[in-house]
Amino acid sequence: MYDVTIRERVRNLLDSGETISAVSRHTGISRSTVRAWRERPDHPVRRVASCPRCLEVPELPAPPDKYAYLLGLYLGDGYISSIGDPSKQVWSLRIMCADTWPGLQEECIKALISIRPDNKVRMLPRQGCTEINSFSKHWPHLFPQHGSGKKHTRLIELETWQRQIVAANPGHLVRGLMHSDGYRGINRVRHHLNGSDHWYEYPRYLFVNESRDILALCGEALDMLGVAWRYSKPNTISVAKRAAVERLDGFVGPKY
Ligand SMILES: [Zn+2]
Structure with a gap:
């Protein structure tokens, strides 16, 4: 919902003599809402979320943990495309959620x-x-x-305000990345010892993405969490050391 500070900002701009259209342009609040607030100062605050990046003084999206998670899902397997009449500038954010990951769809919807x-x-x-x-x-x-x-054909770089959110919520970014383009499975390794084969099994995480920039963002966030990782292939980040897997389980959770 619009918080009081946005409404106060609208009122201050109106008091300073700005037109409804100018206030709407400056604040991102629709003209009808600005008009309603001007005509009825006690008009209840509408339950409509404004865009924090369209405010006169842009704010960080909130809650930041949900934003960081959604950013991870978007970077991993999300698409933003224009829909309908281009002049209306309506965009669709689509995220592909694997059916095999329990709880993922609900968490994506909540975010x-x-x-x-x-x-x-x-x-x-x-x-x-x-x-x-x-x-x-x-x-x-x-x-x-x-x-x-x-995404892998263009530069993917976070803006300063996004870096600020990621620095405070690296676990949520990695959770989103792993939920969209990651995998937690059991690796089986064969060792030939004393004339016979021995199999060892251990859990590991893989994050597979074709964008070098997105792989680097994943690696930076893992560094922030103190989770050891390496490139097992040019397009794959692997987290396989026992302590690292256990630590990552605390942010991503075991999967099947
Ligand atoms: Zn906006």
């Missing part, structure tokens, strides 16, 4: 709702996964990594 509480969230069954999507004019503001073409 979407907490970041954009008034945008409807839809679930569309796809082959082996479910597309979860939500329409908003503000997705490109919240995820400025949006661009044409696949």
Whole structure:
């Protein structure tokens, strides 16, 4: 919902003689709401979330842990595309959630709702996964990594304000990345010893992505968590040391 400070800001701008259109442009609040607030100062605060990046003084999306998780899902397997009449500038954020990860779809939906509480969230069954999507004019503001073409064909760089959120919530970013493009499984290794084969099994995490930039972001966040990792292939980050897997389990959780 609009918090009081935004409403106060609108009132101050109106008091300073700005027009409804100018106030709307400066604050990102719709003209009808600005008009309602001007005509009825006691008008109840509408339960509509404004975009924190469209405020006169941009704010961080909240709650930050949900944002960091959603950023991880978006970077891993999310797409932002324009829908409908281009002049209306409505965007769809689509996230593909594997059906085999219990709890993932619910967590993705919760994160979407907490970041954009008034945008409807839809679930569309796809082959082996479910597309979860939500329409908003503000997705490109919240995820400025949006661009044409696949993510690995363009530079993916976080903005300063996003780095600030990730630095405070690296575990939630890694959780989102692992939920979308990661895997926790059992690795089986054969050792030939004294004339016979011995098999060893150990759990490990893999994060597979074609974007060097996204792999690097995952590695930086793992460093922040103190989780040892390495590249097992040019497009794969592996977390396989026992202590590292145990630590990562605390942020991502065992999967099947
Ligand atoms: Zn916005």
